[in-house]
Amino acid sequence: MISTKKSLLYDEAGNSFIVGLVRLIGSKNKIETALLRETVNKLEQEIYERQQTEKRLCRHSNALQQLVQSEKLQHDDFKIAIEYITEVASLGLDVERVSVWLYTEKRLGIQCIDLYQRENNYHSHGLELFVCDFPNYFQALKEEQVIAVSNVHSDRRTSEFSETYTTPLGITSMLDARIWSRGEVIGVVCCEHLGVQRQWTLEEESFISSISDFVRLVIESRDRKIAEEALRQSEMQLRQQTQQLEEALKELQHTQVQMLQNEKMSSLGQLVAGVAHEINNPVNFIYGNIAPAHDYIHNLLNLIQLYQEYYPDPIPVIQSKIVAIDLEFLMEDLPKLLSSIKIGAERIQQIVVSLRNFSRLDEAEYKAVDIHEGIDSTLLILDNRLKARPDRPAIQIIKEYDNLPLIECYAGQLNQVFMNILTNAIDALEERHQQQSQQKTKPSLGVILIRTKIINKNQITIKIADNGLGIPEKIKQRIFDPFFTTKPIGKGTGMGMSISYQIVTKNHHGTIECISSPHQGTAFVIVIPLKQQHFVQ
Incomplete structure (x- = not known):
């Protein structure tokens, strides 16, 4: 009869092994010897397999540790x-x-x-x-x-x-x-x-699954870097497009003066429309990439939060990297940065729409349009001049729009009239503020009122008024004369209000009137018909 006893022991290095004790009880015949040999063989095989398993686990552990600690x-x-x-x-x-x-x-x-x-x-x-x-x-x-x-x-x-x-x-x-x-x-x-x-073995299957996870992390890290780079490129392109738009608007203003002098209104319309088209394509590209970039960043931040939740105590290398990049600030600021880019892109899109509306200068036929849309487009183009400056507060715009129907007109030409009147109103308010500064009197808020109204079933009126210094009677009598200007050389051509008069009276069969007196502000009242068909016939 055979009695066996097995014990699991560990050496100084921490490796485990099995020690077996075999004891024969009774006579030592051949059968007992065979049983003893079989038992010893099983023990040896078990010890060997255990050692091999320990070696594999040791290799796996060392390999995974290498990956965790590797830079x-x-x-x-x-x-x-x-x-x-x-x-x-x-x-x-x-x-x-x-x-x-x-x-x-x-x-x-x-x-x-x-x-x-x-x-x-x-x-x-x-x-x-x-x-x-x-x-x-x-x-x-x-x-x-x-x-x-x-x-x-x-x-x-x-x-x-x-x-x-x-x-x-x-x-x-x-x-x-x-x-x-x-x-x-x-x-x-x-x-x-x-x-x-x-x-x-199951241990090897578990190990290769861990290797797969490491590959996934590297791939996701690469994708995150690609997304961040795309975001940086989009931001750079957005800045470039914004700068180009500002330069284009400045160039447009200079070109506009020259064209007004030569009465080439159609060419101006083509220029503005072209600028709007060239800006619109790259802006749409940038805006279209913001949504997927937001999704990528959201997923990556969620992944980081999961790691922080399940692995709150990272290894020193990762912890030092977290401190170096200020991970908490990065996770908080990155969505804000993306939101700012989106707001900027939407702002450019609004400007592009305004440029397109404003550029209807080359239309050869009357078209039914929303007059308010033309006024708003002109205000958006002039927005930079309406903002607060170090030497004066912002100019307030008050809109009192009636529920107007669509008006048959040359939309681009009327936009030019609005531009001329609003530009003169801004100039008057800035002149008043300079005078108040020189006299050291308390500055008052500059206001421009824009009011539209239906007069009757055939006509509407558009009133644009400011609370500037007003216009003396002698100057008011000549305000629609060609080449008449009170502005310094280089700032005015004397053609703006003259052309506006021609556009309203001859091209739209309406009237334009200047109402003003010193220190009482100035108002321009435009009256035009709803439809031009009667006059065309």
Whole structure:
């Protein structure tokens, strides 16, 4: 009879091993000797398997520790990080070949971004595998987190590779783990064993899953950097477009004066429309990228929060990086930065719409339009002059709009009239403020009132009034005369109000009247018909 006793012990290095005690009870016959030998063999096999398991776990632990502590995974070069992971995985699993594959853009197959061959320490990439050629494998990739195959030729999941891939390369066993990110499979980590078939253990399956997670983190880090760079590029483009728009508006103002002098109103319309078109395309591109950039950033910030929740005590390398980049401030400020970019893009879009509305100078026929839209477009173009400045407060705009129908008119020409009157009103308010500053009197708020009203079933009136210094009677009598101006040389051409008079009276069969007296402000009252058909006939 045989009595056995097994004990689990640890050496000084912390490695575990089993010590067995076998005792014979009774006579030592052949049967007992055979039983003893069988028991000893089982114990030896169990000890060996236990030691092998300990070695594998030690390799896995060391490999994962290397990845956690390595600065290569934080490297800006995506290729360096992936190559390091495949090398560490090869050593940790003791396999000859480790590769990383990612789905192509249309998900018709996967492409190898790195294949590491340990024998010659060589990295390669570029090979593609298509779903239509290997349907069983790709189906398994959808359904299984880990594909553990000891015999690649007989297993249905990998037998499709035999003729063209595994047999020529001498691959007998495969251990693959899919890469899962943002709710879908984006690729796979593949480990290929050469030689005698290999039975994969649960520990090895767990290890390759961890390797897959590291690859996912590197990919998401790369995508985040790409998104941040795209955001920076969008911000830079937005600034450039804003600067170009400001320069275009300044150029437009200078060009406008010259065109007014030469009475080339149609050319001005073409110029403004062209500027609006050129600005609109890149602004739409920038605005269109803001939403996906917001989603990317939101997902990345959620991921960081999850890591902070489940891993509140990161390793020193990560902790120092968190402090260096001020992660808390970054997570708080990044959404605000994106919101600012969106507001800027929307502002430019509004200006583009205003430029298009204002540029109807070359229309050869009367069209039914919203007069208020033209006034608002003109105000938006003049917005920079209405804002507060160091030497004066902002000019207040008061709108009293009636419920007007669409008006038949040359919209661009009326916009030019609004521009001339509003520009003169702003000049008058600035002159009044300068006078108050010189006299050291309390400055009063500059106000421009814009009122529209239906007079009768055939006419409307548009009144634009300011609370400036007003106009003396002698000057008021000549205000619509060609080339008459009270402004210094270089600031006025004397054509603005003259052209406005022609536009209202001759082109629109209406009237324009200036009502003003010194220190009582100035008002221009325009009356035009609702429809021009009667006059055309």
